Amino acid sequence: MDSAKYLASLGRGVAIIGSQWGDEGKGKLVDILASKYSTVARGTGGANAGHTIVVEGKKFVFHLLPSGILYKDNICIVGNGCVIDIETLLKEVQNLKDNNIEITNRLFVSDRAHVVFDFHKEIDGFQEDQKGDSKIGTTKRGIGPTYTDKISRSGIRIADLYNTEVLTSKLTSLLARNKKVYGFEANLDEYLVKYQSLAAEIKPFVTDTVALLHAKYNETNSAGVLFEGANATFLDIDHGTYPYVTSSNATVGGLLAGTGFPPTYMTNVIGIVKAYTTRVGAGPFVTELLDDLGEQIRAQGHEYGSTTGRPRRCGWFDAFVVKISSQINGFTELNLTKLDVLKGVGALKIATAYKLNGKNLSSLPMFDSEFENIEVEYIEMPGFDEDISNARSFEDLPLAAQNYVLKLEELVGVKIASIGVGPGRDQMIFR
Ligand code: GDP
Ligand code: IMO
Ligand code: MG
Numbered sequence: 001m002d003s004a005k006y007l008a009s010l011g012r013g014v015a016i017i018g019s020q021w022g023d024e025g026k027g028k029l030v031d032i033l034a035s036k037y038s039t040v041a042r043g044t045g046g047a048n049a050g051h052t053i054v055v056e057g058k059k060f061v062f063h064l065l066p067s068g069i070l071y072k073d074n075i076c077i078v079g080n081g082c083v084i085d086i087e088t089l090l091k092e093v094q095n096l097k098d099n100n101i102e103i104t105n106r107l108f109v110s111d112r113a114h115v116v117f118d119f120h121k122e123i124d125g126f127q128e129d130q131k132g133d134s135k136i137g138t139t140k141r142g143i144g145p146t147y148t149d150k151i152s153r154s155g156i157r158i159a160d161l162y163n164t165e166v167l168t169s170k171l172t173s174l175l176a177r178n179k180k181v182y183g184f185e186a187n188l189d190e191y192l193v194k195y196q197s198l199a200a201e202i203k204p205f206v207t208d209t210v211a212l213l214h215a216k217y218n219e220t221n222s223a224g225v226l227f228e229g230a231n232a233t234f235l236d237i238d239h240g241t242y243p244y245v246t247s248s249n250a251t252v253g254g255l256l257a258g259t260g261f262p263p264t265y266m267t268n269v270i271g272i273v274k275a276y277t278t279r280v281g282a283g284p285f286v287t288e289l290l291d292d293l294g295e296q297i298r299a300q301g302h303e304y305g306s307t308t309g310r311p312r313r314c315g316w317f318d319a320f321v322v323k324i325s326s327q328i329n330g331f332t333e334l335n336l337t338k339l340d341v342l343k344g345v346g347a348l349k350i351a352t353a354y355k356l357n358g359k360n361l362s363s364l365p366m367f368d369s370e371f372e373n374i375e376v377e378y379i380e381m382p383g384f385d386e387d388i389s390n391a392r393s394f395e396d397l398p399l400a401a402q403n404y405v406l407k408l409e410e411l412v413g414v415k416i417a418s419i420g421v422g423p424g425r426d427q428m429i430f431r
Pocket of ligand 3: 022023024049050051306
């Protein structure tokens with residue numbers, strides 16, 4: 001199937017969701033689908049995300065801006081569920097301008113989204129230091145502390161930045177809290193000057209994005225809306241490997257709440273799955289390869305964090321967890337990514353089940369101590385040595401690669417509708 005046929009098969013509400021521990025390649029598929037969907041929205045996470053797009057050899061990494069922004073007529077929305085580091089946002093805007101990509105009247109930021117302040121990043125670092133040996137390995141982008149303030153109802157929203165009275169009052173109590181709890185000294189006036197000036201810079205982007213989203217969805221000839229998930233299912237605050245997770249709902253439910261789009265409008269929920277598994281930061285990872293093979297996959301897949309540059313931990317594909325991911329998100333199809341990276345790795349192992357004390361599990365364990373005692377059941381498939389980066393149809397793939405894809409599809413129980421064979425926009429096979 002060619003890409004046009006695939007695009008035509010998609011409905012009017014399409015969500016892109018990371019099905020593992022992040023960095024599955026969400027940005028690349030968003031960029032491809034954004035040729036059809038002229039409205040692209042993010043609704044979760046913040047600058048902890050790093051979404052990479054490669055177009056004609058040129059690489060763009062977006063932390064906050066939706067990956068659909070490269071198409072010059074697209075409307076991009078950063079929704080109410082996101083936490084906004086305004087300086088990062090402005091840097092991304094500047095980078096686009098430097099590349100002659102105009103964003104006037106097409107980038108919009110929710111007035112209800114919460115603001116990440118410098119002190120949130122300081123608290124993030126402080127809390128990690130306090131944890132000693134049980135660090136989460138956060139991106140130190142202030143994500144957890146900002147969502148904490150939001151949930152405890154003391155957060156500052158983008159709209160608050162334009163109301164001096166409200167801003168002064170909220171900042172005064174947060175800075176007092178910071179002094180009392182963390183011993184941080186900060187000058188209120190400096191904060192006011194800095195953030196009111198940043199607020200003035202982003203003023204043209206700020207709007208009620210829920211109203212905008214629905215207006216775009218209802219426009220005559222609108223193809224609908226594309227939703228770009230951030231982070232991933234097992235980093236989700238409820239469904240992930242708690243406490244080694246991020247501080248928001250990275251699953252499809254979070255994306256709906258974070259944009260104000262009703263579940264009944266969502267037609268496709270596309271799970272992005274890497275052909276193996278990676279994870280950045282601490283936390284359980286039972287199929288992790290701590291040997292030369294893990295190193296080989298890291299080198300071949302350039303597995304270094306898009307946000308922090310940290311080496312990503314690498315391991316075998318885990319069909320047990322992706323199946324759970326599919327249950328939670330209701331995947332209608334999968335995009336398998338980075339199949340090309342497995343070239344020359346030898347036989348390919350796939351985790352199919354977890355056993356604890358001799359019993360098969362149906363969900364992830366609760367405790368680190370249980371994860372340590374998991375027995376993982378694997379199957380093994382023949383690997384392939386051919387370069388597949390130029391394959392453009394399923395039949396172009398060597399038989400061993402085809403069989404690996406078919407086996408993953410069977411184990412997860414969801415159709416693999418597209419297969420990534422390289423980072424480039426054109427390096428995708430549609431089935
Ligand atoms: P995201 O956070 O899910 O958007 O993923 P990242 O951008 O953090 O990491 C995915 C990396 O893999 C990026 O460097 C992409 O350019 C790259 N990538 C995406 N799909 C493929 C693929 O099919 N093959 C290869 N070799 N690289 C890919
Ligand atoms: P994308 O969208 C990979 C991980 C961090 C850390 C944990 C908590 O690019 O797939 P946080 O800073 O959110 O408090 O960190 O979550 N993490 C990610 N790992 N990709 C991401 O996003 C991630 N977002 C958060 O490494 O382990
Ligand atoms: Mg990433």
